């Protein structure tokens with residue numbers, strides 16, 4: 541079954557539909573290192589999961605708004621956005637937009653206003669858990685309105701460990717860390733892991749690193765293979781089998797306001813993100829086991 545609304549041939553059609561998780565899985569895509577593939581991973585996994593029939597919400601928490609751009613969701617400065625949710629307590633229902641190119645995929649956009657939110661949040665009540673509360677309230681409201689439950693919430697984080705990322709950590713159960721296969725890949729990782737430990741101890745006991753995805757893998761270099769080996773040795777449970785290679789199609793899709801899943805569904809990059817999404821979905825406790 542294909543669910544995409546673009547009318548292109550879908551490679552999702554030749555895949556078994558992934559199981560719906562027993563409860564909404566909230567994954568935050570984080571790494572304080574810049575440019576490692578967080579946004580690319582967040583939007584392509586979101587689109588791949590939605591393309592396979594699951595209901596997905598992507599929350600953009602990066603003032604750069606790159607995830608909103610890739611999903612072709614309006615995020616001009618005057619648009620209601622995650623800023624209004626975090627700073628003014630606006631309900632998610634008032635800011636969420638459907639992704640125009642992928643059925644079952646919604647986006648809470650980020651606008652440039654969010655750049656000031658790190659500072660504005662400092663003086664607010666429950667500053668670390670404002671996203672968690674908003675997400676919880678939205679899910680309760682959907683349920684009461686008889687709307688279908690969301691299967692996946694994917695949060696794209698900025699490259700920092702400030703209050704925006706802390707809000708994402710408090711709202712999520714799972715952290716997905718993209719690691720770029722290059723020399724300094726593991727630098728800063730211990731700081732990220734110790735921040736996650738702090739959040740688990742003080743604010744969100746369910747939080748854990750469930751998934752690591754190796755990105756921008758270059759099979760021609762020894763370095764990529766060495767980094768991949770090292771990460772797999774340290775995190776044998778978390779690293780996905782699928783690695784995402786460097787791919788021109790992946791990098792050019794956002795300039796067309798698209799994910800690679802809709803831009804070129806048969807490309808290697810699209811297939812890798814579809815495989816990664818299927819691996820992630822298989823790790824969930826399926827709905828059928830909840831009896």
Ligand SMILES: Nc1ncnc2c1ncn2[C@@H]1O[C@H](COP(=O)(O)OP(=O)(O)OP(=O)(O)O)[C@@H](O)[C@H]1O
Nearest residue numbers: 574575576577578579580699756785786787790791
């Ligand atoms: N598999 C890939 N192949 C080629 N280019 C890629 C791939 N993944 C990401 N890129 C490119 O690398 C750059 C950084 O990727 P991306 O924006 O996803 O990283 P990020 O971690 O979200 O960055 P930031 O820290 O600024 O938020 C982008 O130009 C993106 O198009």
Ligand SMILES: [Mg+2]
Nearest residue numbers: 578579602606
């Ligand atoms: Mg990004």
